[in-house]
Amino acid sequence: MHLLFNTARWELILLVSSIGALTIWKLFNSASFAGMLRANDGTLSPARIQMLVLMGFTALQYLLATIHDPSHLHPLPPGLVMAMGGSQLVYLAAKAWSLFGMNRNLGRNSEGK
């Protein structure tokens, strides 16, 4: 029975880790990242840049904390969670402003014609 437990443990570790690694590898090889930092009108969007920076910082901080001490899941600082929420709010507001502002301009142009 002990052999069965050990086999199940290592099989799941092997499967989960290889599926995760393969997914990340395929994603970075085949998926397109073009246009991620640009707004709908094609200009570089500061709201997206700030979100990307804060997201990278949070993800890296959490991953390093877990690698440093993998005995338990570490809590995130509440300030960082609030900052993430604010950052995403700014992103959504900028996206809505960009999309609906563009529509308004399109409407004005069509009226002018």
Add this chain to the structure above:
Amino acid sequence: MRPETRYIIFAAAVLVIIALILGQLPGSDAATHEILNKLKVATGFTLLALVFLFGFAVLMYIASGRIDLSDLLSETGDSKGASMSRFQLLIFTLVIALSLFLVVVSNMAFPATIPPEILTLLGISASTYAVSKGIQMSANQSNTQPQTTDNTVVVANPPAPVVVAPTPVVVAQTQPPPPPPSVMGAAGGS
């Protein structure tokens, strides 16, 4: 019924029959107990092999491209290109899943508590994705319905008018009746 389902049901039925036969075997309780333990181990290894084969098939499909991940970050509709909200949801999910995996592997046990901050972060991330989708959809809808100055909605592609063409009446042309046979002989016989 799919062939895989049929095989699984067949294997389960065989195992149940073997267990019933072993349970009804005459002999001491210790011998029966030992045989049932062996059956339990054999079933466990069979299930492990099945899980491994399913996982390996998924791995092969991802590697060969039959499970296509190239559009995982792409936005659909009017705005083409990668989506930032999809990317952040993917990154947070991966980071927290990887952390959970590391904790489980190092302790060989599921963590007793999951900090609420992590759940909040995942909630914020998923809500951002959903709201972003909603904004995108409503912008696309307002693009397809241009409005005039008097607030009447103009349909972009009005349906084509239906014209009912009169069906031509075909009159069957009948052959004229054949002329009556000449009666020359009868008329000028005198």
